[in-house]
Amino acid sequence: MKVEQLEDITIDQQQAVFGAYDTLIAIVERALMVTIGLHNSVVEIKGESDKNVEMAADVLRSMLRLYETGDTVDEEVVHRLIDEASEGGLEEIFKAMGDVITLTHRSIPIKCKTLGQKNYIKSLRDNAVTICIGPAGTGKTYLAVAQAAQELKQGVVERIIMSRPAIEAGEERLGFLPGDLAQKVDPYLRPLYDALFEIFGAEKAEKMRERGEIEIAPLAYMRGRTLSRARIIIDESQNASLATLKMALTRLGEGSKMVLTGDVTQIDLPKVTESGLEKCASILSSIEGIGIMRLNNRDVVRNKLVKDIVKAFEKAEADKGPAPGKQQRPRKK
Known part of the structure; x- marks a missing residue:
């Protein structure tokens, strides 16, 4: 069992990360199969997968970082942070949102x-x-x-x-x-x-x-x-x-x-x-x-x-391959 902690979380930060009725934290728990609890000013993340616990901690830190810079943290943002964490692109979000x-x-x-x-x-x-x-x-x-x-x-x-x-x-x-x-x-x-x-x-x-x-x-x-x-x-x-x-x-x-x-x-x-x-x-x-x-x-x-729909259609097109009787043109390097 892997455990990570985020300490000294203020009440305002707790509200930003957990969301109304814990809706935001529930998204992280479901997506990464972890359990997230709050004890006084410490957020504790537990899970069977070390990688998932670390990803969850990164997502929570990113949510706090966005909150501190005045950006909105809502369900769509949390889903995007989870996707980027799984692809190793969390830092790209902050580079993008600088201006x-x-x-x-x-x-x-x-x-x-x-x-x-x-x-x-x-x-x-x-x-x-x-x-x-x-x-x-x-x-x-x-x-x-x-x-x-x-x-x-x-x-x-x-x-x-x-x-x-x-x-x-x-x-x-x-x-x-x-x-x-x-x-x-x-x-x-x-x-x-x-x-x-x-x-x-x-x-x-x-x-x-x-x-x-x-x-x-x-x-x-x-x-x-x-x-x-x-x-x-x-x-x-x-x-x-x-x-x-x-x-x-x-x-x-x-x-x-x-x-x-x-x-x-x-x-x-x-x-x-x-x-x-x-x-x-x-x-x-x-x-x-x-x-x-x-x-x-x-x-x-x-x-x-919408993102899931786009992915599904892209996969369907890729699985279908070139039309019968036609050869796919090689991509230019």
Whole structure:
């Protein structure tokens, strides 16, 4: 039986680590098969596995460390700490969360939560163009909007332009939706509004739209324009052809930066082969000033269940292997 102790834990620290009705500590106990008790100001961890007890102690220390730096410690954070502890990446979380990207309209700091996200933000800051490919829940769009908001606040850019292809992911079609064209495309742009409203607040975001500081439009509306001193975000880029992405990229004007985000496992085009995002990343990968970022399931921060879903689909795809009659291309080293 392995035993570890964390001593001199204050009452506030105890509440942060154990959570309401011990919900947080119960997650650690179930995941790592340990028993955690509190005796006065000492937290005691017991278990049959030395490795699991040590991991549990590391997770608890990390929870305390986050609490001391003012970060939220909730169930999703605890699950992420356990996952990172099992993969030896706990220290990466603290490296990632060192900088504040911007503040929401409620003055809540927006920080990266994984090393992959931190590298993504660095690419957004350092490169004129960033192409970010990754699964759902990795913060591709939200972090791009957060970085754009900070650049607008600092006067680095004069406006934020957000766009995405108006491609359906279900049964609804543009022609059968009620209203004029603006009302028809609005549902497809709603995720962009959601990110803006969280960062700026709904009322301020609407006023910024009226003043032209924020523009949200379908990708097709970009043709023929030159976009200067703007941060341009092209969301759901996996649903655009290579020709359309070329059109978007060549809109870049003086003082502008652009990011293309997308999940190549969720292509809604009639033919998967019509998607241009991977082709675009391959063509532009060697150009200076263009960053290619690839996030994975370790960067999923939306919900633990989302992370598990992404892992399950990745495993299913890996088990399936290449399609019959086709040979898998060797990866470039």
